[in-house]
Amino acid sequence: xxxxxxxxxxxxxxxxxxxxxxxxxxxxxxxxxxxxxxxxxxxxxxxxxxxxxxxxxxxxxxxxxxxxxxxxxxxxxxxxxxxxxxxxxxxxxxxxxxxxxxxxxxxxxxxxxxxxxxxxxxxxxxxxxxxxxxxxxxxxxxxxxxxxxxxxxxxxxxxxxxxxxxxxxxxxxxxxxxxxxxxxxxxxxxxxxxxxxxxxxxxxxxxxxxxxxxxxxxxxxxxxxxxxxxxxxxxxxxxxxxxxxxxxxxxxxxxxxxxxxxxxxxxxxxxxxxxxxxxxxxxxxxxxxxxxxxxxxxxxxxxxxxxxxxxxxxxxxxxxxxxxxxxxxxxxxxxxxxxxxxxxxxxxxxxxxxxxxxxxxxxxxxxxxxxxxxxxxxxxxxxxxxxxxxxxxxxxxxxxxxxxxxxxxxxxxxxxx
Numbered sequence: 001x002x003x004x005x006x007x008x009x010x011x012x013x014x015x016x017x018x019x020x021x022x023x024x025x026x027x028x029x030x031x032x033x034x035x036x037x038x039x040x041x042x043x044x045x046x047x048x049x050x051x052x053x054x055x056x057x058x059x060x061x062x063x064x065x066x067x068x069x070x071x072x073x074x075x076x077x078x079x080x081x082x083x084x085x086x087x088x089x090x091x092x093x094x095x096x097x098x099x100x101x102x103x104x105x106x107x108x109x110x111x112x113x114x115x116x117x118x119x120x121x122x123x124x125x126x127x128x129x130x131x132x133x134x135x136x137x138x139x140x141x142x143x144x145x146x147x148x149x150x151x152x153x154x155x156x157x158x159x160x161x162x163x164x165x166x167x168x169x170x171x172x173x174x175x176x177x178x179x180x181x182x183x184x185x186x187x188x189x190x191x192x193x194x195x196x197x198x199x200x201x202x203x204x205x206x207x208x209x210x211x212x213x214x215x216x217x218x219x220x221x222x223x224x225x226x227x228x229x230x231x232x233x234x235x236x237x238x239x240x241x242x243x244x245x246x247x248x249x250x251x252x253x254x255x256x257x258x259x260x261x262x263x264x265x266x267x268x269x270x271x272x273x274x275x276x277x278x279x280x281x282x283x284x285x286x287x288x289x290x291x292x293x294x295x296x297x298x299x300x301x302x303x304x305x306x307x308x309x310x311x312x313x314x315x316x317x318x319x320x321x322x323x324x325x326x327x328x329x330x331x332x333x334x335x336x337x338x339x340x341x342x343x344x345x346x347x348x349x350x351x352x353x354x355x356x357x358x359x360x361x362x363x364x365x366x367x368x369x370x371x372x373x374x375x376x377x378x379x380x381x382x383x384x385x386x387x388x389x390x391x392x393x394x395x396x397x398x399x400x401x402x403x404x405x406x407x408x409x410x411x412x413x414x415x416x417x
Contacts, residue, residue: 007104007124010143014118015107018349022079022107080106090128090135098142099135102126105146118348123147165369165383166215175211182207182245189266190239206241209303212371213242213325214249216383217299220323230298231291235312236305239263240273247271253297256288283311284395286319296322304329310358316384317362317394323385324364327371328352329378334401352380358401359384362394 069086083103090099106122123143127136164171186203217230229251234243237255244267246253254272264273274288282288290296296319302312309326310333316324331338331351338351352368359366359382366384 007102007126008140009122009124010140011147012108012120012122013147015121017107017119017121019079019107019109023074078106079109080104088128089130090132091130098125098139099128099131100125100139100143101128103143103146121147164212164371165367166212166219168372170215170218171211174214175208178207178211178214178245178249179204182248186241186244190263192262202239203241206239206303207245208371209327210242210245210249212381213246213299213301214251216325217251232299232301233289233297234301234303235278235308236302237273238304240267240271242301242303243273244271252291253299278308278311280311283315283318284398286315289315289319296320298322300324302326302328306330307332310334310355313355313359313362313364313384314394314398317359317364317386317397320386323383324359326355326382326384327378328355328380328382334398348378348380352382355382362397363387 071084071086072081073084074081081104083105084101085093087093087101093099103125104123106124108120108122123146125139125143127139131139183200183203187200190199190203213232220226220230232246232251232253234240234246234253234255237243237257239261240255240257240263243253243255247270254274256274256276256278258275258277260273260275264271267273276288278288286296289300298321300312300316300319300322302309302324304327305312306329309328312324312326316322328348328351331347333354338354356366356368363386364384365387366382369381369383371379371381
């Protein structure tokens with residue numbers, strides 16, 4: 001166990017990193033100074049490796065010609081690593097070195113159980129007894145830069161294993177066309193609903209999501225040689241921005257939410273937005289989930305659709321030729337709040353994996369993509385459909401899920417804005 005000395009926490013920020021990726025990236029980050037745009041550079045390194053610690057014999061901070069002996073120790077059970085210079089005081093440190101007796105980087109899983117269940121990257125440190133205030137200020141600044149840079153490296157590594165389902169060029173082309181077309185108009189129309197900065201940010205995110213959906217629609221249109229644009233049902237549509245943009249772009253569809261929003265009154269009559277509290281029977285009987293002519297929608301959209309998210313998967317499985325798009329946010333299963341049995345990957349990753357397993361159990365094929373333009377760690381989306389020739393018994397599978405809880409709770413559509 002690490003010595004029990006007081007540590008000052010410099011930064012604690014949410015991250016999408018799981019335990020396995022933490023160790024992979026931390027080792028790469030420590031041993032390879034050419035990896036990433038980090039503030040701190042470790043060079044030459046790894047003199048010996050043991051099961052419970054890694055000793056590094058040289059350290060550099062943005063200076064390839066100067067070094068100081070340093071020990072790097074891994075604490076596997078605590079998901080932490082410490083960097084300790086071979087020095088007894090600040091005076092013994094080169095001027096390029098972060099003025100800390102001990103620097104600690106930690107992936108905090110258990111300590112983040114309150115709130116959104118997100119893992120946190122924590123950077124803390126121990127000062128020397130003779131550390132002046134100027135050194136403390138410098139240490140805090142460097143530690144925050146280290147955390148931000150390390151988190152970027154983590155995300156780059158995680159992202160590299162989960163590419164977007166449409167090319168960045170295609171997405172950027174559509175987004176660049178939609179943004180100037182809609183952003184000013186929507187900010188003006190919807191002002192008064194939210195704080196101006198919050199409103200603009202929310203609209204920009206929804207424009208990005210609409211651009212992604214249009215990219216997916218266009219690829220499908222070409223691949224399947226369709227003759228008309230796809231229809232959609234936006235479940236839990238919130239402010240209605242995605243529904244509005246898709247409609248304006250020629251896609252027939254409808255948005256549903258548990259309550260109306262003042263923003264809805266600002267859209268043209270062609271934008272169909274409906275107030276409806278959906279319950280379990282709506283999904284079992286397809287009530288409110290069909291077009292006016294009784295045909296199923298081509299796409300069911302769950303953009304941060306909360307309680308409704310797993311039910312969209314079921315509705316897709318029970319609707320011939322339908323596809324789903326999910327951008328998960330809050331964690332819900334068929335009965336209520338989703339609770340991961342194991343949280344080694346963090347709450348968000350565990351929930352995404354749960355949704356993928358639900359889709360598979362309904363004999364749907366599912367792909368995962370990433371929308372980089374979203375600043376949140378919750379940028380991963382799922383696209384699912386039923387392949388031809390696969391068995392189709394969604395009602396039986398649903399009953400298995402429902403039988404896991406005696407209380408068939410009502411499933412309501414909650415807005416996300």
